[in-house]
Amino acid sequence: MTGDDSVNSGDEVTSGGGDADRHYDAVVIGGGSAGLSGALTLARARRSVLVIDAGRPRNAPAPHMHGYLGHDGVPPSELLATGRAEVTRYGAEVVRDVVVAAERLPDGEGFRVVRKEGAPVVARRLLVTTGLVDELPPVPGVAERWGREVLHCPYCHGWEVASRPIGVLSTGPLAVHQALLWRQWSEDITLFRHTGPEPTDEEYEQLAARGIAVVDGEVAGLDVTDDRLTGVRLAGGRVLACEAVVVQPRFTARAEFLAGLGLDATGMKAADQVIGTYVAADPDGATEVPGVRVAGNVADPKGQVIAVAAAGVRAAAAINADLIADDVRRAVAARRV
Known part of the structure; x- marks a missing residue:
C-alpha cells in the first residue's frame, strides 16, 4: 500500500490533553509518516509543536511496508512508534484526537484548531498530513x-x-x-x-x-x-x-475540516474521469491559504511512505522559514517602538 498518513493505535499516544487556547508555533494534523517527519523537523528547529492524530491509518491492513530504504519489511506500526518516540524526545507533543474544524483568528495572526475531545489550540502555522481514504x-x-x-x-x-x-x-x-x-x-x-x-x-x-x-x-x-x-x-x-x-480505489482526501478556511479538495482525473481528490499545493506544500501547508497523501495520493516522509520534512522546513521571517518582522517592529 502507499503512504501512511495516520498512525496505528498505541500506548505511546496520549488522549486529549492540552489547555484551552494553548499556543504553538505549529500544529501538525495527522500523525503518520508525513506528519511525524514534519514534526521532527520543526521540533529540532526548536519550535513548539503539537501533533494531533486521529488514529485512522491508511495502511493499517498491511502487515509490512516496502520501498523505504533501511526500513524495508518493517510493520507500519513499528516505524511510527519509533517516530513518535523521536518526535517527543525533542519536546513535541503527540495526542490522539480528531480535528473537526480549523479557522483563522480574527486578527489574522494564526489559526484556532477545534478538536472533538480536547480543548481548542492556537497555532501560528498548520501542517496538514491527514492522508486519504481508499474507497474500494x-x-x-x-x-x-x-x-x-x-x-x-x-x-x-x-x-x-x-x-x-x-x-x-x-x-x-x-x-x-x-x-x-x-x-x-x-x-x-x-x-x-x-x-x-x-x-x-x-x-x-x-x-x-x-x-x-x-x-x-x-x-x-x-x-x-x-x-x-x-x-x-x-x-x-x-x-x-x-x-x-x-483494484483501483477512489482516493478521497481527508480534508473536510479545512472548509472553514475556504480550502477544498480538488478532483484528480484520469481519462476525464475523477478517480479521487487531493488538496492542491506547491512543491513546498503551500496551499492557497497563507500559513497552511499540506504534505503526504492528502496532497499526493500516489506517494509511498518514503515519499510522504520526505514531503513532510520539506513542508516543515518551509514552515520554519515562514516563522523565522515572521519573528524577524515582529522583532523589527518592536525595536522601532
Missing part, C-alpha cells in the same frame, strides 16, 4: 482482503505476489495500465472487465502481446480457502484461480 469497489471480499491479497501498488507489494496468478479488477480508466504494469511481476495476469470500460483496439493488442487474458462479465466475489484468496468468482458462477487481485 463494492465487491464481496475485496474490503476483507484489502492489504493482504487485494492490492493496488506493485511497488509496495508486487514482490510478495510475484509469479502468482493475479487478477486485475476493472472499474475505471486505469485498468489496462494496471494490467500491463503488474505483468512485470507475473506472467499470469487476467484482466476482469467487470464494470470498467472496454479496452480500445490498441489496448487489446497490447494485452494480447503481453499474454494477458481478458475476461468479460461482472465479478460477483472472491473465493477464500483457509484464510487465503484462491479465486475470483464471476456472476455466472465460474471461478478463475487467483492468488492476488489488483
Whole structure:
C-alpha cells in the first residue's frame, strides 16, 4: 500500500490533553509518516509543536511496508512508534484526537484548531498530513482482503505476489495500465472487465502481446480457502484461480475540516474521469491559504511512505522559514517602538 498518513493505535499516544487556547508555533494534523517527519523537523528547529492524530491509518491492513530504504519489511506500526518516540524526545507533543474544524483568528495572526475531545489550540502555522481514504469497489471480499491479497501498488507489494496468478479488477480508466504494469511481476495476469470500460483496439493488442487474458462479465466475489484468496468468482458462477487481485480505489482526501478556511479538495482525473481528490499545493506544500501547508497523501495520493516522509520534512522546513521571517518582522517592529 502507499503512504501512511495516520498512525496505528498505541500506548505511546496520549488522549486529549492540552489547555484551552494553548499556543504553538505549529500544529501538525495527522500523525503518520508525513506528519511525524514534519514534526521532527520543526521540533529540532526548536519550535513548539503539537501533533494531533486521529488514529485512522491508511495502511493499517498491511502487515509490512516496502520501498523505504533501511526500513524495508518493517510493520507500519513499528516505524511510527519509533517516530513518535523521536518526535517527543525533542519536546513535541503527540495526542490522539480528531480535528473537526480549523479557522483563522480574527486578527489574522494564526489559526484556532477545534478538536472533538480536547480543548481548542492556537497555532501560528498548520501542517496538514491527514492522508486519504481508499474507497474500494463494492465487491464481496475485496474490503476483507484489502492489504493482504487485494492490492493496488506493485511497488509496495508486487514482490510478495510475484509469479502468482493475479487478477486485475476493472472499474475505471486505469485498468489496462494496471494490467500491463503488474505483468512485470507475473506472467499470469487476467484482466476482469467487470464494470470498467472496454479496452480500445490498441489496448487489446497490447494485452494480447503481453499474454494477458481478458475476461468479460461482472465479478460477483472472491473465493477464500483457509484464510487465503484462491479465486475470483464471476456472476455466472465460474471461478478463475487467483492468488492476488489488483483494484483501483477512489482516493478521497481527508480534508473536510479545512472548509472553514475556504480550502477544498480538488478532483484528480484520469481519462476525464475523477478517480479521487487531493488538496492542491506547491512543491513546498503551500496551499492557497497563507500559513497552511499540506504534505503526504492528502496532497499526493500516489506517494509511498518514503515519499510522504520526505514531503513532510520539506513542508516543515518551509514552515520554519515562514516563522523565522515572521519573528524577524515582529522583532523589527518592536525595536522601532
